[in-house]
Amino acid sequence: MDTTSLIYVLSFLAIVIAFAFAAYLYLWVKKQKTVNKQILDVSELIKAGANTFMAREYRILAIFAGVAAVIIFLILPSPVWQGGSLLDNLAMALAYIAGTILSAIAGKIGILVATLANSRTAEAAQKGIKPAFLVGFRGGAVMGLAVVSFCLLGVMAVLLIAGDASILLGFSFGASSLALFAKAGGGIFTKTADVSADLTGKVELGIPEDDPRNPAVIADNVGDNVGDVAGMGADLFDSNVAAMTSALVIAQSLTGHEQAGTAMVFCYSALGLIASILGIACARIGKNGNPTKALNSSTYVTTGIFVVLSALATYLFEGFDWRIWGASTVGLLVGVIIGLTTDYFTDDSKPIVQRVAKASQSGSAFTVLSGVSYGFISALPAMVGIAISALAAYKLCEPLGSTYALFGIAMAAVGMLSIVGMIISNDAYGPIVDNARGLAEMGGLGEDTIRIADELDSAGNTVKAVTKGFSIGAAGLTVISLLGAYMSEVNATLASLGRELITGFDIMNPTVFFGVLIGAAVPAVFSAMLILGVDKNAQRMVAEIHRQFREIKGLREGKPGVKADYDTCIDIATTGALKELIPAGAMAIISTVLVGFIGGVLAIGGFLLGNIVSGLLLALFMSNAGGLWDNSKKYIEAGNEGGKGSKAHKAAVTGDTVGDPFKDTAGPSINTQITVVSLVASLLSSLFVAFSIF
């Protein structure tokens, strides 16, 4: 068997093992007991709410994807009326559909296990932090393993069936469209509910976070699942597919080493999956252990295992180059470093969060101002990290040839995302324990259990900041290599027309510059539209909550037997989320198409650059500012700067409310926006060559 076939077999084995392990963990979680009637009821409500949202979302998505698939069939890779091969176009359209479906299934599995694990974690918390941690973490791990396995399986299947990496662009675009819906739509849903619940509950009435009197409380818990579990999973599925796609597209141009390049991409991804399985299997805490430490140390274990395994593979397999391994390792290490700096800005045991908490004593304006400022500053280390890893990967691989240098950047992204199985596990743990905390409160499990759930929840928040830094960093590197993939596509078209190839995108060229300026404005407008969507939606929901408190007698006082109307709140969040996300997504895609048809391929090169740069800056700013506001509120609630109910606390709640759509709606959706725009550009490049004005 040659190396490539061997790698395919190994990858397939890794996928099988991962699915088996995920199935085992799922059954293990399912086996845990839930006995508390109230918890069972509420968790059923959450599950039903999440399923309602997902069903509606997927229905709209199916229409969207159907239309998109027809368009793709008609024009890509080349328009049918220009004699494009019907078979190629069909392959592209099918790959697109496969991308949406696999991502949707992964999201669905995540919701399934998360809504199962939440109640079980709550009950386990009665027995102590150790068993509760395990249930929460293993629930998240099912999601992590499913996402990565589906990703690897899908990419491998498309490549083997189509035999052409550029068809993967269609698959990747499918994953991106779904991610746009899942992440942005879920993000609007979750924050609509969260903001409304907080404003009416904590601020106006002074009742606790998960008080069942609050009509938005179920929607809030549903939101954690659809936004953080399904949305985040789709987002990282998308990033991972995009990273692999761009590496595989570039590998095709490594003349004479196409096979080895392709093999390296699959080999490293499969090893990352194996490393994640081992890391997940190792994760546990002592009886009074620290959950944050447990989560972070399993990340480090996974990282270590991956570095060793990939080095071993590079040593063993023919055609694998140490320089490429170096690039992938640099990517992974920079990912860890970005995670650590994010942690510095968002961890409440570090000075920044405490300073923002202190500033809150002078009023909410100061909370906002200091949070915005530190948010901006926090972008610097990550931007420098991405800049250095791209430069280092390039320089490291440059001696092999200039295409290798570009391949090096793509492999740095693959390296950074290699441990994505572990990252998703940690990330999905967050909403599960957040839900568990709510269930413990609503089920009346007592102070001690709630305290344990709180501790698990706080670890989820801290770890989330780290994983977010990681995924933004990886998106940065991926889109750099997508820029390379875009240029290859453009040059392939130009070559087929016998026209002069482009050698790059010179910023002194005003057409490129034109694209840069407009591309830079798009993520700002995109995130603004999402935030306004949350804003509008939350105002509707706040009005509904006020109505319920006014009209449902005895609700405010918590009279036994009086129930809030949870469903109407879920309905508002669902309808609004889907209504608000479509214009934002359309704006991003339409502006790409407009710039392409006005300024041509050079303008699009600039457009992608502007989009990446301002997108990274804003995504980092929003995610980190939101995280630090959240944690500075928690820091005050832990009794500092006057504690709960103080003036500083009120100000911190305002900060947290501002930060919510920053960190959970707009910030993480920007990633997806960047990927979508990059893929649209690559897919339509031949049309831009043919039909642009300038």
Added chain:
Amino acid sequence: MDTTSLIYVLSFLAIVIAFAFAAYLYLWVKKQKTVNKQILDVSELIKAGANTFMAREYRILAIFAGVAAVIIFLILPSPVWQGGSLLDNLAMALAYIAGTILSAIAGKIGILVATLANSRTAEAAQKGIKPAFLVGFRGGAVMGLAVVSFCLLGVMAVLLIAGDASILLGFSFGASSLALFAKAGGGIFTKTADVSADLTGKVELGIPEDDPRNPAVIADNVGDNVGDVAGMGADLFDSNVAAMTSALVIAQSLTGHEQAGTAMVFCYSALGLIASILGIACARIGKNGNPTKALNSSTYVTTGIFVVLSALATYLFEGFDWRIWGASTVGLLVGVIIGLTTDYFTDDSKPIVQRVAKASQSGSAFTVLSGVSYGFISALPAMVGIAISALAAYKLCEPLGSTYALFGIAMAAVGMLSIVGMIISNDAYGPIVDNARGLAEMGGLGEDTIRIADELDSAGNTVKAVTKGFSIGAAGLTVISLLGAYMSEVNATLASLGRELITGFDIMNPTVFFGVLIGAAVPAVFSAMLILGVDKNAQRMVAEIHRQFREIKGLREGKPGVKADYDTCIDIATTGALKELIPAGAMAIISTVLVGFIGGVLAIGGFLLGNIVSGLLLALFMSNAGGLWDNSKKYIEAGNEGGKGSKAHKAAVTGDTVGDPFKDTAGPSINTQITVVSLVASLLSSLFVAFSIF
């Protein structure tokens, strides 16, 4: 006489006329009467406070400029130890010093007349809106004319004496260093005082804006002068010098047409000055006229006059080309359009401001979220405008040759800034009438007079938004041409070393990309540092105000004879402002130097691009968000959404407090930061060529 000499003579005549007109206006303002003893006292306090700040600022600046001049003498244009001509280096150092001094004088004149006009405007308001408007506007016009005349005089003198446009880079850098101090330092001062006065006065005690019991009230009025008059003047002096410099540097490479190119730059600038004089002379309002309309229509009159005059000149003078005229006209028109779109987002008779006011009913978090969102969206039209004007200017002039195309962009910037005399007049009008409003309140001039002063003040705010859009747009175009100037400098060095020239900055080159990412982070960090500076400083001042209310018996109740200690507040603002701005400025300069020595000239090209793009985005976002918060607060105070004292009003005050450092400290300082960084890059380019690591 040849065309060039004729243009020099005409320009000189325009300068003389402008100075004479400014002197006439100054004497006219001085002649107006002030009789109210209390107003005289307070205005003396304001004047003394402003002079204290300016004296301290200029002292620190003198040290900074002295050190910088010595460094420039030693290394620029070429290091003395490498046999650089001592005379050239001396010329560069002297040009630098001249740039700082001329800008400082212009600022000083502005303060002089503004602190004279404020009390006279207040007294004139007793007689009606017509005379009061005239005093305020003419006071501002003295500043406008002085800035433009000094700019034109300085640029002409340096060019004629040195005979080499690249020495102008030194002059321009001098103007930029001063602008950095004046704009950022003044911006921190003014917002420290404003934020503290608002928070303690309006929010905590519920006393009116300019109540003399508030210890920060004098500092607040001083701030209007040092931040908005002196700071804004220095900023636009800097932009104007930079625009002319980059056009003149590029004109030197118009082989065979150096003279004509140079003549066009001076001719258009001089005609802009004449158009401004005519526009200023025409500005007046009827007895019950609308001051906003009067200000805006004089801007349009000036624009019209300039377009006609410049067309006439292009027709008359040999070597002037219609394509270049077209570029300059496109620049000016786009400036007007950017101004109008800014107005749409910040005017309280338009929907956006009203929507933010409505959102405030749900609490301050919604004020912040909606303001941030609309602020981001508002950046789009301006970015598109700048992109289109650069592209149009380039394409228009491209048939003349590629250097002409670059010259076209520079001339678009010169065109946009041609009417800067008018712009500054309108801008300086704002703080004068703002002060007048304060004086009317403190002098007890009665309800009617305060109402008139309020109307004048509100016009100042609206117009400010327009002029700010204008100046950011011009800065955008200027820095694009500075990028061209940077490349010429680099290639001059490379040619002298016999090395291969660079043809541009390709974003696919990871060294360029490395620069782009870091350059994009700098404006974010820079503005964050300034905002944190205001934040820290305001916290100190709030503490001081609390101390005074606690310790000075009878102050809170307004017992006759009991006075607040205004000086300590001015002291805190002054010391803090100067302390906080230095690290921010140093960060921007040091990161440029670091990137240059690490990545070399290509990385710096990327760095400048990233800096421009994210700088423009953030400057537009911050200025517009701040403006719309300010006006939505005013809109509520006018009796909408519950009016003064309502919940919405409290939320709007928080929004305004957040917006204050956005719009008056960080936002407008980013312009200067971009120019400083561009000039540092151009000046040090030969060192980057010689000593970089990569």
